[in-house]
Amino acid sequence: MSRYFTEEHEWIDVEGEIATVGIxxxxxxxxGDIVFVELPVEGATFDKGDDAxxxxxxxxxxxxxxxxxxxxxxxxxALEDEPALVNSDAEExxxxxxxxxxDASELEGLMNEAAYKxxxxxx
Amino acid sequence: MSGxxxxxxxxxxxxxxxxxxxxxxxxxxxxxxxxxxxxMPIQYEGIMAEHAWTREHAGLxxxxxxxxxxxxxxxxxxxxxxxxxxxxxxxxxFRQRYSMLLDQEGGILDDLMVSRLGDDAFDGAxxxxxxxxxxxxDDIGWMIEHLPDAVVMNHMADQALLALQGPEAGEALATxxxxxxxxxxxxxxxxxxRGVQLWISRSGYTGEDGFEISIPADDVTLLADALCALPQxxxxxxxxxxxxxxxxGLPLYGHDLSPAVSTIAADLGFAIxxxxxxxGGFIGHARVLKELADGPGAKRVGLKIEGxxxxxxxxxxxxxxxxxxxxxxxxxxxxxGAPIAMGWVSLPHSAVGTALEIExxxxxxxxxxxxxxxxxxxxxxxx
Numbered sequence: 001m002s003r004y005f006t007e008e009h010e011w012i013d014v015e016g017e018i019a020t021v022g023i024x025x026x027x028x029x030x031x032g033d034i035v036f037v038e039l040p041v042e043g044a045t046f047d048k049g050d051d052a053x054x055x056x057x058x059x060x061x062x063x064x065x066x067x068x069x070x071x072x073x074x075x076x077x078a079l080e081d082e083p084a085l086v087n088s089d090a091e092e093x094x095x096x097x098x099x100x101x102x103d104a105s106e107l108e109g110l111m112n113e114a115a116y117k118x119x120x121x122x123x
Numbered sequence: 124m125s126g127x128x129x130x131x132x133x134x135x136x137x138x139x140x141x142x143x144x145x146x147x148x149x150x151x152x153x154x155x156x157x158x159x160x161x162x163m164p165i166q167y168e169g170i171m172a173e174h175a176w177t178r179e180h181a182g183l184x185x186x187x188x189x190x191x192x193x194x195x196x197x198x199x200x201x202x203x204x205x206x207x208x209x210x211x212x213x214x215x216x217f218r219q220r221y222s223m224l225l226d227q228e229g230g231i232l233d234d235l236m237v238s239r240l241g242d243d244a245f246d247g248a249x250x251x252x253x254x255x256x257x258x259x260x261d262d263i264g265w266m267i268e269h270l271p272d273a274v275v276m277n278h279m280a281d282q283a284l285l286a287l288q289g290p291e292a293g294e295a296l297a298t299x300x301x302x303x304x305x306x307x308x309x310x311x312x313x314x315x316x317r318g319v320q321l322w323i324s325r326s327g328y329t330g331e332d333g334f335e336i337s338i339p340a341d342d343v344t345l346l347a348d349a350l351c352a353l354p355q356x357x358x359x360x361x362x363x364x365x366x367x368x369x370x371x372g373l374p375l376y377g378h379d380l381s382p383a384v385s386t387i388a389a390d391l392g393f394a395i396x397x398x399x400x401x402x403g404g405f406i407g408h409a410r411v412l413k414e415l416a417d418g419p420g421a422k423r424v425g426l427k428i429e430g431x432x433x434x435x436x437x438x439x440x441x442x443x444x445x446x447x448x449x450x451x452x453x454x455x456x457x458x459x460g461a462p463i464a465m466g467w468v469s470l471p472h473s474a475v476g477t478a479l480e481i482e483x484x485x486x487x488x489x490x491x492x493x494x495x496x497x498x499x500x501x502x503x504x505x506x
Binding site for chain 1: 165166169170171174362365366431432433435454455457462484
């Protein structure tokens with residue numbers, strides 16, 4: 001399994017043709033207490049860069065983009081009851097949705113963990 | 124990720140000024156954002172935790188960005204009664220009142236606190252006023268234009284302002300300054316702490332008991348340290364200040380109030396005492412008189428929202444196909460445990476209990492007009 005990162009502070013785990021997407025620990029830390037996550041429905045299709053989810057913190061709503069194109073195969077139902085899971089475990093249990101990847105070449109150019117750490121350190 | 128107020132856009136375009144406590148906030152781990160022209164702490168440990176701490180104990184807020192003004196000179200009461208719709212002549216020494224600046228059309232230019240000084244506080248000035256930070260320079264310009272030459276207005280830019288808020292604020296402040304225990308809600312007075320002259324009022328912006336403390340900027344770090352050394356007190360950021368005031372039903376200028384909103388539409392008629400309504404003689408009186416007689420077109424109301432999705436500023440409010448209002452402040456209310464909002468709604472739909480719908484990202488969510496405050500006020504009105 002490989003993990004990729006975007007400049008929009010999302011992480012993507014790719015296993016076969018399925019990509020699991022979430023926001024990074026840095027992102028949840030910046031957003032603060034998360035009170036609601038609006039997730040896409042199963043079967044929704046996205047092009048890379050489309051609005052895919054919305055994360056609401058106490059102070060603001062922020063869009064989460066589809067980091068790659070694909071079809072939603074699952075949304076994380078646990079976030080409906082416990083949106084704070086994104087704060088407590090952003091990069092594991094606080095995942096947002098899983099996509100069936102339509103174009104794996106879009107992963108090229110995304111950052112690996114070391115590059116993302118460097119990117120965040122420079123912010 | 125992106126949004127109106129997210130990581131990428133929190134940076135401000137204009138050069139921001141530093142508050143007297145800037146280094147103090149940073150040393151306590153505050154996340155600083157641009158607000159009203161200053162670097163200000165939006166949070167320390169997190170908005171929810173800070174909100175809860177203030178409701179249970181005492182929170183210290185740095186509100187030094189706000190404008191502190193004093194007024195003196197012959198005819199100061201008459202001059203201020205021309206500028207403000209509130210009863211200034213009947214304001215006794217050491218008493219404070221909520222008021223606002225109105226434009227010629229009766230639109231709200233700012234909301235403010237006005238008090239009558241005494242005991243030679245602030246160099247013997249007659250009146251002390253605290254106005255919003257984002258509007259202070261516009262307010263000053265407006266007042267210079269409308270005050271007679273005999274009245275001197277002094278912008279006390281070298282005074283810092285702290286707010287200590289919460290059910291334990293009284294006992295906390297009394298350990299440093301025992302005499303403050305005698306103050307009641309909306310009373311104020313001069314106090315001395317370690318030789319420093321303070322002006323303290325029992326008031327605030329959270330719905331809780333608490334104080335606002337004016338202190339020379341040079342001495343404010345010492346006082347902030349002394350207060351936060353007390354077990355009841357933690358520093359609280361702007362984020363929790365906003366969620367606390369929303370739960371308390373208190374409007375925020377620039378969001379719930381603006382020149383497009385009149386006093387009566389904002390449901391702030393209590394700030395205009397009977398004599399002023401009848402006699403008038405203040406800028407904007409015609410609008411107030413007309414809306415008191417005919418009712419305003421729309422009213423500021425509280426909204427309880429079903430479900431967990433917050434409705435934010437700018438979301439439109441509907442009854443069936445018709446738009447009947449707009450949300451002006453909204454978010455998750457930590458002490459309520461649900462999203463709440465404030466907004467304007469056309470008069471026929473503004474009664475408490477009216478079912479409405481709010482559009483959030485193309486979806487309609489159910490809301491109902493709710494009485495404010497959402498969380499009961501706990502002011503100290505008598506001993």
